[in-house]
Amino acid sequence: MILLRIVAGILMLSLGGCVGRSAQLVPAGSQTVLSTDQLEAEWPQGWMTFRPAEKDEEAVKQGLLFMATRDGFGLQTMRLNKRPLDGEFKYTQKKLSATMLPQEVAAIFLDDIRSHPDIVELKIVENGPATLAGSQGFRANYTYRSKSGLLRQAVTYGCIDKGMLITLGFDAPKRHYFSLDLPTFEQVKDTVRWTS
Amino acid sequence: MRHRILHLIFALVVILLAPAFVRGEMQGHPNLAASAPFIKRIALFPPQIEMFELGAGGSQEKMDDWGQAAVVNVRKALATEFSKREHLHVTDFEPDRLTPSQRDIYNETLLLYELVSGAIVRHAFNVQYAPHQHKLSPFFPEKARNFTFSLGKELSELASDVDAYLIVLGFDQRSSTGRKALGVGRTLVAAALGVVAVPQGGGNLFTAALIDAKTGDILWFTKTPKPYDLREPEEASKLALEFMMDLPALGQTP
């Protein structure tokens, strides 16, 4: 009986991939297309892509599909998120609705950042209409100081489609790293598409 | 037989003297070899070293006077080591003499360097975990192959008569007597039970980086986890020596 349990345990461990996908951090090859949950995008060579574990509660709540970086996540991060409209934002209590205009979606997205207790001196550089994955949405460009006091800059594209909020964001220290990698981010943005 | 004994003695000598020969780990920018001959003037940023005491109850207290002593010792030790390199002119960088806008750049440089050095330590050195540890390896092979990190060309606004800056960063956690006693007790108990246990002595890491003063590129980076007690001048000298062993020849135009 004990032996059976041990064997079952070993099998469970080895079948871990079937029980739930574990987190992955792998180099993107040349123009690697990574798709999940009906969305895909092409990630540039030389970057590392991170996919959270299936059972990562925080990632599921935020709808995190992928993150990518070249030098380390504090130095530049791209992230692709998809979550249901009725999901909660992390810091603002405001809710989205399917009939909202892109600027209203952008306003709530920015309110969530504004409500983050560790973000200070938020300044909106630009906030205007844009398309993402073929849908009308917004592009918000903003700077802020992180907890440590470092000045950072971020650009986020967002849209509502198929009852979901889709966002593709890029965040980096304003000094050196933001302008270095922004062109790459804009290229990735152009490749985001629905698979079905 | 005689050869075997000699080999054994040699092996023993190497093992016993190993700490004297062990170097820290280092990485170099692709342009390091080309830049090195032109680096003659180096400014040392004030070392950023924090020391903490770990208490028996698990608390951690920052010891400012320890950290200040460490900074003084490391500064002196580095100055001594650099003075042995004839082709270099090394000075202490003095933040108090900066203009307000330069001061902002300097402060931002330190904040950015915290992030960059953290990324280097985590991703540019090959740390692989055993499968049973169930941890993602943070190693980025491309960054190790192509070691390119930067603090930005804004650095050029700090001074016009410097070719490179040296930044030393470190933290050190030291156990209090009570905690050490507990640690020893735990180890003994673990040994008695046949279980491997790591005494909770605290962690530490010391890093040094050479930064191109014009481009902000990190030309060279080294780190060591050795538990130097930098409150002691001799220990600071050992740290400085270990850093210098990795530093390539600078300022020697072919």
Add this chain to the structure above:
Amino acid sequence: MRHPISFQLLALMLCACLVEGCTTAPFGSRPDITLDEDEQRLWKSVLEEERRLDQSGLLYTDPIVTDYVNSVMAKVFPPRSGQHSLSVEVKVLKNPLLNAFAFPNGKIYVHTGMLARIQSEAQLATLLGHELTHATHRHTIQELRGIRRTSAALATFQVLTLPFGVFGAAATALGGVGYMGAVTGYSRGKEREADEVGLDLMVQAGYSPQEASMLFEKLKEDLALRKIDEPFFFGSHPRVQERIDSFKELVADKYASRGGAVEVDRYYHIMTPLIVDNSETDLAIGRVALVRRDLQQILERQPNNARAHFLMGEAFHQGHDVGDEEQAESHYRQAIEADPRLADPHRGLGYSLLKRGDRFGGQSELRRYLELAPQAADRGYVEQALKEQS
């Protein structure tokens, strides 16, 4: 039966108590301030936390507000002539949470969220007296010594004084000492002492003790509108009523028929800009009911406050009740009437009018918005809306 060992233990304990008493007597009871060695280290690390906070961009720097709160503090804790005393200073933090905390060196931080809740100068004096007592009575070092002695480690304190940088752990603006004061709080006994001594200070300064308990009643009402996991002044929710009861008891015991200054008008006159700023933050969080209540109080006193009208308009625009959009439109109009050159209400009114089908009116307001704010970050949306409507 005599128990010499027990007697020795008792003597030792007594000595320990006496020594403890000697080394942690409140500041101000002696002419000088002599810090123990561990306390010196604590003050040094506090200076570091202070520096981070000062440079973090979190300070609310309106000089009228900061001068005012410090003037109230000077009444509660007058400088003692001929004696060395704790150097006390009050700083305001931009934070919508209900909180205030003291560093052991006499620096006291109050959140804008807390100041927006207070309704009189006397209530402010109560708060400042309470926080000041944590500093004068050296509660922080006593608490830390207690923590070090127990094997149940203060994981919170340890976790928060993370080593900086090298492993990518960014320094926190609020370090371990501030966190303890602001979030975990002190033991019940120390909080009670702060209530009692603080109350005495505010009464001696000439304020009405009845306002002291009103502060806590008001704060308790407010909690119903807030998130349950928010760290705040009381340290924990179950302790709210306990503190209110103890305060009522203190006032009833010592100051039942005592009167004093309240100063509501002066408080609101000075704090209105801060309350409006704090409302903007609360609006971003989505605390619409709170915002409406705060701004209503402002507008009753200052019916021509354009910014308050605009934010009230935004609060109604985000509502879902019948009539909310009409209320929003009304407040946008009142904001424009009070200050025609304020750009944002024109945008708000423009979108409102477009929503109810008034194309001409909506376009006119949106164009006016772009004229007043040519560099507006959201220019793209407005131009797109105008294009779609033409």
